[in-house]
Amino acid sequence: MSSGMPQTEANAIVACTISRDVQNFDLLIEDMETAMGESWGDLGFNEALAFFNQSEAEALEFVALALDSEDESNLALMGTIITEAKARNIKVILIAEDVTPTALHSLLRQGADEFIPYPLPEQELQSAIERLRMAEAERHQEPQHQLKSGSKRDGAVIVCHGLAGGCGSTTMAVNLAWELAQLSSSETPSVGLLDLDLQYGSVATYLDLPRREVVMEMLSETETLDEDVFGQALVTFQDKLQVLTAPVDMIPLDFITPEDIERVIELARSHFDFVVIDMPHTLVQWSETVLNMAHVYFSMLELDMRSAQNALRLKRALQSEDLPFEKLRFALNRAPKFTDLSGKSRVKRMAESLGISIDLQLPDGGKQVAQSCDHGSPLASSAAKNPLRKEILKLAQSLHDLGQSEAAA
Numbered sequence: 001m002s003s004g005m006p007q008t009e010a011n012a013i014v015a016c017t018i019s020r021d022v023q024n025f026d027l028l029i030e031d032m033e034t035a036m037g038e039s040w041g042d043l044g045f046n047e048a049l050a051f052f053n054q055s056e057a058e059a060l061e062f063v064a065l066a067l068d069s070e071d072e073s074n075l076a077l078m079g080t081i082i083t084e085a086k087a088r089n090i091k092v093i094l095i096a097e098d099v100t101p102t103a104l105h106s107l108l109r110q111g112a113d114e115f116i117p118y119p120l121p122e123q124e125l126q127s128a129i130e131r132l133r134m135a136e137a138e139r140h141q142e143p144q145h146q147l148k149s150g151s152k153r154d155g156a157v158i159v160c161h162g163l164a165g166g167c168g169s170t171t172m173a174v175n176l177a178w179e180l181a182q183l184s185s186s187e188t189p190s191v192g193l194l195d196l197d198l199q200y201g202s203v204a205t206y207l208d209l210p211r212r213e214v215v216m217e218m219l220s221e222t223e224t225l226d227e228d229v230f231g232q233a234l235v236t237f238q239d240k241l242q243v244l245t246a247p248v249d250m251i252p253l254d255f256i257t258p259e260d261i262e263r264v265i266e267l268a269r270s271h272f273d274f275v276v277i278d279m280p281h282t283l284v285q286w287s288e289t290v291l292n293m294a295h296v297y298f299s300m301l302e303l304d305m306r307s308a309q310n311a312l313r314l315k316r317a318l319q320s321e322d323l324p325f326e327k328l329r330f331a332l333n334r335a336p337k338f339t340d341l342s343g344k345s346r347v348k349r350m351a352e353s354l355g356i357s358i359d360l361q362l363p364d365g366g367k368q369v370a371q372s373c374d375h376g377s378p379l380a381s382s383a384a385k386n387p388l389r390k391e392i393l394k395l396a397q398s399l400h401d402l403g404q405s406e407a408a409a
Contacts, residue, residue, distance in 0.1 A: 012059050015040040018048045018081060019066040025118060028066055028095060031125040045077055052084050062091035062132055064125075065107075066118070069098040075106060082110040091132045095120070105252060109220055113213075115249075131248070135213030155192070155269040156403055159294045161279040163310040167300040168333040168362070170197075171369060173278035174206045175389065178378040179396035180274045181240040192234075192272040194244045194264070196290070197280040198253055201246025208376020209235045209243055216247040222260040230267050242272070253282060258289040265293055273403060283314075288323060296399070298331045298360070303346060311354050328356075335361035360395065363387040 015036050019025060022042045032040050043051055043063075051057055063085055067078060085092050094107055097118035108115060113135075114128040158176065162169030177193040184190040195203035198219075204211050218225065218233040234242045244264075268275045277290060291297060299314070301307035311330065318325040330351075336343025351358045365379070365388030372382040379389035 013039060013041045013056065014059055014061040015063065016048070016051075016060060017042045017064045017066060018045060020045065020071055022066070024068065025066045025095065025097075027120050028064065028118070028125070031120055032064065035126050035129055045074065045081065048081050049084060052088060052090075057088060057090070060088075060090045062093055062113075062129065064093045064095055065112070066095040066097075067099060068096070068118075069100075072099060072103050075103055078107055079110045082107060082112055086111040091136075093125070093128050093132070101252075105255065108251070108255065111217070111220055113217075131213065153270055153273060155272045155275045156295045156399070157265060157269065157275045157277065157290075157293050158399065159277045159279055159290055159297045160300060161297065162281055162300045163314060164301065164304075164306045165281065167302055167307065168369075169298075169300040170195075170202050170206060170278050171373060171388075172298065172300060172331070172333075172362070172392065173276050174203055175379050175392045176396055177241055177274070177276040178237075178380060179393050180276070180400060182380065183396060183400045184240070184273070190273040191240075192242045192244070192268045192275045194268060194275065194277045195246045196261070196277055198246055198255065199250045199280065201278065201280075202373075203243060203278055204235075204245040206373045206376060207237050207241075207243060207378070209237060209245060211245045211248045213248055215245060216249070216251070219247070219256050219260060219264075222256075222263045225263050225267060227267075227271070230264075230271075244268075253280060253284045256286065258286040261286040261289050262293070265290070274399070283317065288321075291318075291323060291327060294327060296329060297327045299328045300331050300333055302333055303336070303343070303350065308350055308354060311356065315354070315356065329359045330356050331360035331362060332358050333362045334364040337363070362391050365389070 015032070017025070017028060017032060017040070019042075022029060048063070063081075065078065065081060071078065082092050082094075091114075092112045093114045093116060094104070094112040095116050095118050096104060104115065113132060116124050116128055160169040160173040160176070173193065177191050181191040193203060195201040203209075212233060212235065214229075215233045218229055221229075234244055237243055265275065265277070277294075279287070279290065299311070301311055314328075315325060318328075332347060336347065347358060347361070365383075365386045368383040368386050369379065369388060372379050375382060379386050379392070383389060
């Protein structure tokens with residue numbers, strides 16, 4: 001390790017720690033020596049800003065910004081360091097001890113690429129470095145998804161929101177998006193699938209797609225969002241469907257603002273005929289934005305008490321805020337079979353007691369649905385004759401026909 005300003009050595013300095021006093025983070029010193037050998041240096045906060053302007057900084061691969069509770073009074077300086085590093089394409093690993101969530105949120109929004117709590121979990125620094133390198137290699141090696149500049153499509157926004165865990169909202173979103181993509185006669189993908197469940201989103205799992213590091217970067221800097229940045233964040237599924245996966249790591253649901261979400265959806269609408277969104281179960285500050293932008297908002301529920309109670313809570317919440325509750329289209333998953341008269345009666349009583357209309361009843365697809373999700377394949381590919389798949393295909397066909405008729409008009 002070199003102390004103070006990085007010195008010119010045989011081994012080029014490709015990483016630096018930045019802290020008030022690196023001796024306060026002895027585990028970080030050990031992990032940096034293990035991961036980087038002699039190819040790293042140590043800087044103070046003010047020294048870092050000066051060093052960024054020197055030619056030696058061009059070789060920097062990343063910096064590890066370490067702070068504790070005493071540094072929270074210098075958040076503005078920390079933010080400046082992160083901003084200056086990102087402006088020079090230097091990755092930032094944030095290492096924090098006893099720092100408030102508000103401070104972490106602020107620094108992550110400034111553009112920090114990775115966050116590791118201190119004391120450092122075993123091998124976590126090495127893993128973070130590898131993730132940064134993989135993301136950089138992915139950016140240079142994989143072809144970027146080219147979106148046509150100035151596209152003027154006005155895509156329909158279709159939202160799937162589960163009112164309780166396991167209601168099938170992600171299954172619905174994934175399979176509906178795929179059926180719509182299959183119905184398209186366009187050579188270029190006309191359907192975009194956005195996974196906005198930032199913490200537990202599983203669209204990537206259900207389609208066996210990689211999660212991209214660039215998604216986090218895109219969501220944290222939507223002020224500069226354009227076709228190139230958005231295209232880099234998308235992953236293509238079988239050349240027919242463009243997918244924005246959830247970020248690699250869990251992030252707070254309020255990490256993004258209503259303005260961020262509006263920019264992403266508007267850009268998606270301008271490039272796709274249909275934009276299918278999988279929402280988190282939790283209501284957040286940008287839920288209202290999605291609701292107002294949605295053309296169809298499917299609220300998924302089941303024939304049980306938890307779904308009924310949550311539907312009632314949602315109804316009260318939206319009506320108390322004068323939000324467009326009438327946009328919601330309640331979809332009952334695992335609905336009773338046609339011959340189950342008792343079950344049909346329960347559905348009717350549930351709708352009447354809640355004062356809602358259950359507009360869509362989806363049959364139970366059985367074990368094939370779970371198997372399809374585990375294998376990362378849509379039902380159309382793995383179980384084309386499944387009753388749930390057939391019902392989703394009918395829904396997709398009606399939405400496609402409606403879109404075609406509106407386009408013709």
